[in-house]
Amino acid sequence: MIRVIQGLAALALVCGMPLTAQQPEEHGGHAEQLGRVQFPTSCRGAARSGVERGVAYLHSFWYEKAAEAFDRAAAADSSCAMAWWGKAMSLLHPLWTPPSPADARAALAALAAIDRGLATTTTTRERDYLRAIRAYYADYDRTDPRTRLVRYAQAMDTVRRRSPKDPEAAIFYALALIALGQASATDTTFTYQKRADSILEPAFRREPRHPGLAHYLIHANDVPQLAQHGLYASRRYAEIAPDVPHAQHMPSHIFTRLGLWDDAIASNARSAAAARAYEVERGMTAMWDQRAHALDYLAYAYLQQGRDSAAQRVVNEAAAAPAGYPAGSLTHEYAFAAIPARFALERGDWTAAVRLALRPAPEWPAAEAITHFARAIGAARTSDTALARQEIVVLALIESTLVAQGGAQTYWAGQVAIQRLAASAWVMLALGDTASAVLHAGQAADREDGTQKHPVTPGPVLPARELEADLLLLVGRPADAARAYAATLALSPNRARSLFGLARSAELAGDSVTAQAKYREFLILMAKADGGRPEIAVSRQAVAKR
Numbered sequence: 001m002i003r004v005i006q007g008l009a010a011l012a013l014v015c016g017m018p019l020t021a022q023q024p025e026e027h028g029g030h031a032e033q034l035g036r037v038q039f040p041t042s043c044r045g046a047a048r049s050g051v052e053r054g055v056a057y058l059h060s061f062w063y064e065k066a067a068e069a070f071d072r073a074a075a076a077d078s079s080c081a082m083a084w085w086g087k088a089m090s091l092l093h094p095l096w097t098p099p100s101p102a103d104a105r106a107a108l109a110a111l112a113a114i115d116r117g118l119a120t121t122t123t124t125r126e127r128d129y130l131r132a133i134r135a136y137y138a139d140y141d142r143t144d145p146r147t148r149l150v151r152y153a154q155a156m157d158t159v160r161r162r163s164p165k166d167p168e169a170a171i172f173y174a175l176a177l178i179a180l181g182q183a184s185a186t187d188t189t190f191t192y193q194k195r196a197d198s199i200l201e202p203a204f205r206r207e208p209r210h211p212g213l214a215h216y217l218i219h220a221n222d223v224p225q226l227a228q229h230g231l232y233a234s235r236r237y238a239e240i241a242p243d244v245p246h247a248q249h250m251p252s253h254i255f256t257r258l259g260l261w262d263d264a265i266a267s268n269a270r271s272a273a274a275a276r277a278y279e280v281e282r283g284m285t286a287m288w289d290q291r292a293h294a295l296d297y298l299a300y301a302y303l304q305q306g307r308d309s310a311a312q313r314v315v316n317e318a319a320a321a322p323a324g325y326p327a328g329s330l331t332h333e334y335a336f337a338a339i340p341a342r343f344a345l346e347r348g349d350w351t352a353a354v355r356l357a358l359r360p361a362p363e364w365p366a367a368e369a370i371t372h373f374a375r376a377i378g379a380a381r382t383s384d385t386a387l388a389r390q391e392i393v394v395l396a397l398i399e400s401t402l403v404a405q406g407g408a409q410t411y412w413a414g415q416v417a418i419q420r421l422a423a424s425a426w427v428m429l430a431l432g433d434t435a436s437a438v439l440h441a442g443q444a445a446d447r448e449d450g451t452q453k454h455p456v457t458p459g460p461v462l463p464a465r466e467l468e469a470d471l472l473l474l475v476g477r478p479a480d481a482a483r484a485y486a487a488t489l490a491l492s493p494n495r496a497r498s499l500f501g502l503a504r505s506a507e508l509a510g511d512s513v514t515a516q517a518k519y520r521e522f523l524i525l526m527a528k529a530d531g532g533r534p535e536i537a538v539s540r541q542a543v544a545k546r
Helices: 002-014 046-059 063-076 083-092 101-115 125-136 145-162 167-184 191-206 211-220 228-242 245-249 253-259 261-282 288-306 308-319 330-348 350-354 363-379 386-403 409-430 433-450 464-474 478-491 496-508 512-525 533-544
Strands: none
Touching: 002 083, 046 063, 046 083, 046 211, 063 083, 063 350, 083 101, 083 125, 083 350, 083 409, 101 125, 125 145, 125 167, 145 167, 167 191, 191 211, 191 228, 191 330, 211 228, 211 253, 228 245, 228 253, 245 261, 245 288, 245 464, 253 261, 253 288, 253 478, 261 288, 288 330, 308 330, 308 433, 330 350, 330 363, 363 386, 363 409, 386 409, 409 433, 409 464, 433 478, 464 478, 464 496, 478 496, 496 512
16 A cells, blocks of 8 residues: 555646645654664755655664655655655655566656756756666666666766765765675575675664665675674664664674574564554554564574474464555565475474465565465375375476566565475486485485575575485485584574484484584574473483483
8 A cells, every 4th residue: 555655646736736744653662772874964944854865764674664754755745856855756666576567657757857857946956866766767668677686876976976075975885885786596696695795794883773774784784694793783773773673673683693592592582573564553453574574584593493383473473464565565475475484394384384375466476476486395204195296386386487587586486496396306216216306306406505595584494504414314324414504504503403403313323423413403403492392202202322
């Protein structure tokens, strides 16, 4: 609904219809705390502070409120070009998904207001910002998303070079670099992310209360190899912008990469509660995608500690949502599919995996693929090879559909291909073809290791390397399994299944020192467990024998 309102508001403003000015919103009886942002413009009066407030919302990806702030700024001063710039910026979500055709039309309508002379007050710096956002939306229906990101990044580089005293230009440029890094999914050198970090980190030392600097440092380092560099920003962002649900969640990206489950749980519990408060405030009946996103990370963290009762409550909370908001959001479609799938697969409940209900996600078929993948693994592990093969056929169809669609779906086609290969390995094993099973499991793992994680997910529903290790252990190759589990833990520290798997495979391979150490680590990890997992009893027995 808010996206529709944004589009109508933009069109209304273009037609010269006035919008009622509003005072800055309050949060729990106090002015919202968004962090410290300075974004000077040539706008007059309330429009100037409105644009600055809108930019603060942009830096925390609270795009709904950003759009409203820019609407109010345009209503306060119709000649404020940067209010229209802000409207177009609020529809560009560089680390999420490309603007929909409707959002692109709304952005172009906002920019058209300037072309029609409705907004005339600009400076050279402001015109540079306007050229940058125009570069992104130019030829929108004929240009692929990555090309648009490249053009935008190049234009923002020009802005920062022409306005070296404007820190915001450098910050927005760094965000564009992170977006390019994310779009380069197979670049595991993380060239763009490292470049962004080199811009953001010294700026954060100078401006420690800036929300965008903390936020983007987390995104720049949201990969296992760089995660430690993002820990300081993760410890700061939530207190910089305490009233922003996304600011409460974002630190958990780094906490998850480092296996800091207590921190991840606290972060996402706060975020989900704040998102729920926003839903109530706005009278939403659907679940806001920011709450769904926090719940996915929350369920993942609970499961790593064996806190299965808490994870079950998250599953129930997500299942109770009548719909997701906004409609067609990748964030909520992914979470709605992943949360119940994780709950079954992480606990090795293969029967429950087979019984997972499919939730249609026509705009994001890769979300549907999660359920088909979980069903395929569950069916193969329960020797129902006929059902498993049916699910793999569906995965292949989804993969081919995503390949044909291209654009933002290309990444997800690769993820579905990994799932198809991994599931096929288990079917081959069930059919007695061990050599092919090991081959396909290794191919899936290699492909996943060579692909960056998307920020929408805390991690694969089950890591392909971990599945390979499970298979190797089952076919009597414990030493090889131990190496695969260790490789998984190198990328996903404190993952419960891999930690136990490494202990068990080391024990079977005759490495009692590693086995004992990992069993003890696993039991420490499970200190708060309440789900009666059999792995806990095995670990206790193994440690007691020592």
